[in-house]
Amino acid sequence: MRLSKKMKPAYASAHHRRYRSYDYDRGAVVFATVVTEPRRRLFGRVVEGRMALSALGERVAAALQSQRTEGVALHEWVVMPDHAHFLLHLKPGQREPLRALGSFVGGFKSYTTRLYWEMAHEEARTTEGARPGLSAGAGRNPGRTPPVVCAIADTLWQAGYHDWLCISRRFIESCRAYIAYNPLKYELQHNRPEALRIREPIDSPLLADGEYWKGVGATNLLDPQARLLAVRISRRVDTAAAIAAAVARILRGVDAGFIPVCGFVSPGERALRDALIALPGARFIQVEVEAMPVDYRPASPLLPALQEGRLLLLGRPEATDLFDRAACLALNASILALARRSAGGMGCYARLGPNGLIWHSEGQS
Secondary structure, X not given: OOOOOOOHHHHOOOOHHHHOOOOHHHOEEEEEEEEEOOOOOOOEEEEOOEEEEOHHHHHHHHHHHHOOEOOEEEEEEEEOOOEEEEEEEEOOOOOOHHHHHHHHHHHHHHHHHHHHHHHHHHHHHHOOOOOOOOOOOOOOOOOOOOXXXXXXXXXXXXXXXXXXEEOOHHHHHHHHHHHHHHHHHHHHHHHOHHHHOOEOOOOOOOOOOOOOOEEEEOHHXXXXXXXXXXXXXXXXXXXXXXXXXXXHHHHHHHHOOOEEEEOOOOHHHHHXXXXXXXXXXXXXXXXXXXXXXXXXXXXXXXXXXXXXXXXEEEEOOOOOOOOOHHHHHHHHHHHHHHHHOOOOOEEEEEEEXXXXXXXXXXXXX
């Protein structure tokens, strides 16, 4: 799971022993990952962004859901071809919560390893005399994922597990999204890597001379004939009703053919991004606040829009570490300049006045 530099010190840990000082009396949420040894793809395959579980994968998924440990509750989870992610709630008031965490993961791994051995031995018996390397029925139905690999390894899983302590609601929601979109991410990485490839430098008349931009996704959105709409929604637009009204107005512009361009920083802007992701066919450009490093990975909720070719992520090779007011103003200025270079492009700014939303037009090209 990719964490930003800002998040790592507060939220991430390679092993739970690193955060024993955390006050578990109030409970905790832990994101955990277990990986097959040595990353064998035994649990199925991803088809059109969804997991098609093998027979072993189905048993592993069932075992995860039925695993019971006092003081631990399973929430979101996903079984992938060679690993599994799950979100666990360590209930408050436990004497040894970390022992309970280890018991849950260890019990799950031990039980599924026994299942693996049993299924592998059974498969070996039923495939006796078959060509080496083929599971029963593999030649007859190539679309079916074999249940296990005939060569029986000593263990199913790598030693230990990876875990992250989630100490903010925002990070918990990020983990939930990561789990939900993991099959789609896997498919894009393995079957459609072009969709996630960083293109640099991007060449477009809409970008000012001398500016170096990197991008992921639909670079065709920078067509000079596109109608770009630079969007700003003030942080003071913070009530549900005001945010909904602002989003609805921008979506009317989308219906009219505009392509929103935004940093999606304020609550209203993030709500707009969620609406654009959910709206079929809606095209938009996100200008990243932070730099776009060589190992850049888009946020999980953005993956469907990238897959559908209706999102462009723009970023700089370098960016300021401190996103203060000056950096925010510079970001907004670059977004507005980009929009105004397009045919019919313009900007709009929503702020909250005494009697509700006030809209400002920021110049049409």
